[in-house]
Amino acid sequence: MKRRTAIENWPIEAHGRPLRLDHLDAREDVLLDAHVRPNRSLGSPAFIALMVAIAVISFTAGLAFLLAGAWPVLGFFGLDVLIVWLAFRLNYRDGRRLERIHITPDAIHVMRRWPTGYETLYRLPSAWTRLVVDHEDDPDVQPRLTAMGKHVLVGSVLSPRERRELAGAIGEALAKARTSPVALAQETGGAA
Structure with missing residues (x-):
């Protein structure tokens, strides 16, 4: 049986060298802020x-x-x-690659920094995003964030055990994001 793997197709919100993402740290209601780096066994x-x-x-x-x-x-x-x-x-x-997964009740930011210093940012809505773990019981387990038919792979530089742990942490953060109160947008027609 041939397996189908998900291809990353979420549009890039921003890209460049380096992006100013200091505003992500200023939020008080951060549910998850994971920094994912490749493993290097030799110091x-x-x-x-x-x-x-x-x-x-x-x-x-x-x-x-x-x-x-x-x-x-x-x-x-x-x-x-x-x-x-x-x-x-x-x-x-x-080994200088970095993937940062930042989850708040409003949005999910996935920032990737390549060894050259080039950065890309993906922004997904927390309310519509779900976590899908492909091949969960196999060595090639791969968590991905999916919304509206599009995908972003996360943690691909980690070992299978670490990818499972990351998927668990993201799942918990998404569950908290769905239960936390979110300021609703005002409807058209002026203030009530």
């Missing part, structure tokens, strides 16, 4: 120790080949160290 001191170990091993092996008369191999061992370093730098750069 800075461990990265330095790993790179030193790789450089020492590569240099020692390259020196052995140099003494055996195969001098071009030494350059390839140096190239290996450079490629490993570059791969880790790209991985750490991608």
Whole structure:
């Protein structure tokens, strides 16, 4: 059975570099303010120790080949160290991604900051938005916010367990948003 996955199709409210979203912190009735970042398992001191170990091993092996008369191999061992370093730098750069989910009784703001500093903002109405969790019992669980036939995926950089926890927190915040009093708009015709 082939699975159908949801494609994100909610229109972007704002985009640019960087967006001024300080007004989101000023609200008193914040139901959820989640900051989602990718997991990185290797800290800075461990990265330095790993790179030193790789450089020492590569240099020692390259020196052995140099003494055996195969001098071009030494350059390839140096190239290996450079490629490993570059791969880790790209991985750490991608780790600067941020997804912020800000829920109030009025609206849901999903802000994404890419490693380049470019930001996008999605704004959904709390009253009409529901949480859908695709493949809830599978490893590829994916929570998404949906309203009026459109979707925004959330927490895609997290592990499956963390995505389930995020979905639970969003579900609780949406339930609170629906039960909290909201100021109603005045009807046309003037004040009563």
